[in-house]
Amino acid sequence: MAKTVELDRFDHALLREMQIDNQTPARVLAERVGLSQSAVLRRLRRLRAEQVIMADVSIVSPETLGVPVTVHVLVSIERGSRTYGEFSRKLQARPEVRQASYVTGGADFVVHLQVESMAAYAAFAREVFHDDPNVSEYHTYVAMREVVGPASKR
DSSP states (O other): OOOOOOOOHHHHHHHHHHHHOTTOOHHHHHHHHTSOHHHHHHHHHHHHHTTSSOOOOOOOOTGGGTOOEEEEEEEEEOSOHHHHHHHHHHHHTOTTEEEEEEOSSSOSEEEEEEESOHHHHHHHHIIIIITOTTEEEEEEEEOSOOSSSGGGGO
16 A cells, blocks of 8 residues: 655645646646745655655547547456456456546446447457356446546636
8 A cells, every 4th residue: 555645735736637648747836836946856856765756647639540439338247256356357468448547336447448439349348348257237428528638618
């Protein structure tokens, strides 16, 4: 389990700004949160070192990559720790999978995919879900439009 890190109001303000745009210059961040530029840089180094900021990433438009269809799938699999590991590895090996979480509740996994078309999803579903005897059921949800997130800001 990750250790808890003490964060003050300046840290929280910096984290909010970084989640909106992690390319914002330190001088601009300093103005927005009420600190000096050197204090902002020092805090950002600490937040990265303590893994509060886990990664600095670029969110790429799925359309420009040729995978405009977003699909979320709830997957239930047969019980067994070996089965969970095998299924996790299968998901990790597939480039269509953008994120997958092992969850509690009515399903075992929530899988987020980006595919080029519904035909591509159908092929994926057949290979990964339907043809796997350990998958007991899966429910597909195709995103119509992103309401909150990077694409909703365009």
